[in-house]
Amino acid sequence: MLQQTRVEAVIPYYERFLERFPTVQALAVAEEDEVLALWSGLGYYSRARNLLHAARAIAAGGLPRNHEGLRALAGVGDYTAAAIASIAFGLPHAAVDGNVLRVVARVENDASDIGTSGPRRRFGEIAQSWLDVRHPGLFNQAMMELGATVCLPKDPRCGVCPLAAACRAHREGTAAQLPVKLRKTAPVAIEAVLLVVRNRGRVLLRRREDSARRMPGFWDLPAPADIPGARAGKSHGTFRHTITHYHYTFTVLAGTAPRGLLPAGCRWCSSAQFQEIPLSTTACKALKLAGVL
DNA sequence: AAAGCGGGGGC
């Protein structure tokens, strides 16, 4: 949950998740849709599928006790494997997250692009060379905490930093400009319409295809094109939503669907059921706008 | 090696 997601954003999800799945075994036997429903709104949903796969592997074969075995679990990369290996097992692996990359870039006063693999590997090797092999878990958490509380992205607090005397960027006055991160894909603006079709207290939802690149299996509100013969009524308003580099402006319209056969991939959903299915955040926002949620 | 993947909070 913490991969690329702030701690404060994770906590409520984490608590609900552990209440429902208190053990690896409980998670291992879960349905994917229920896991995704609990993850809905947190983003990066492949993390949830990966966690489920990893739980099944662990339930079957036990928890790996070294970096290599951890690294082989779904959703566990170099950082996560190092974090677990060092914090849980005391093994000497530097855990290099975004915070640590920033600390290294500044201490070394290195303006290489941390978005590319060469510098990332180099910075990782530097962090590894700094590691206190007697206390790898404490060292890693101290490095990350330094980045999270002192060596801040925009506003480095060099005045209270224990590394200031050793920091080349502080000496050169370049700390606030580091690290360098280039290459952002150009944003794309998209306008789209979502329909809120209601019938006897329920709302028509559309399931995203299994082959969809983003959020397969999630439930969305339909667009007019998804419902042959749909008619749009009054507007509930508009809202903006950004997914990676796509900037959507959604207009939410009340709609009516022809009586009879349900369009393929669609279902009626009562408000009580919204909690139990993987609901997209755009659908969630639109339903709130329409007063359904 | 680079692109894609969610969503929210801080500035």
Add this chain to the structure above:
DNA sequence: GCCCCAGCTTT
């Protein structure tokens, strides 16, 4: 509006 977050997987 842009940046960044206890990154990973796929192309």
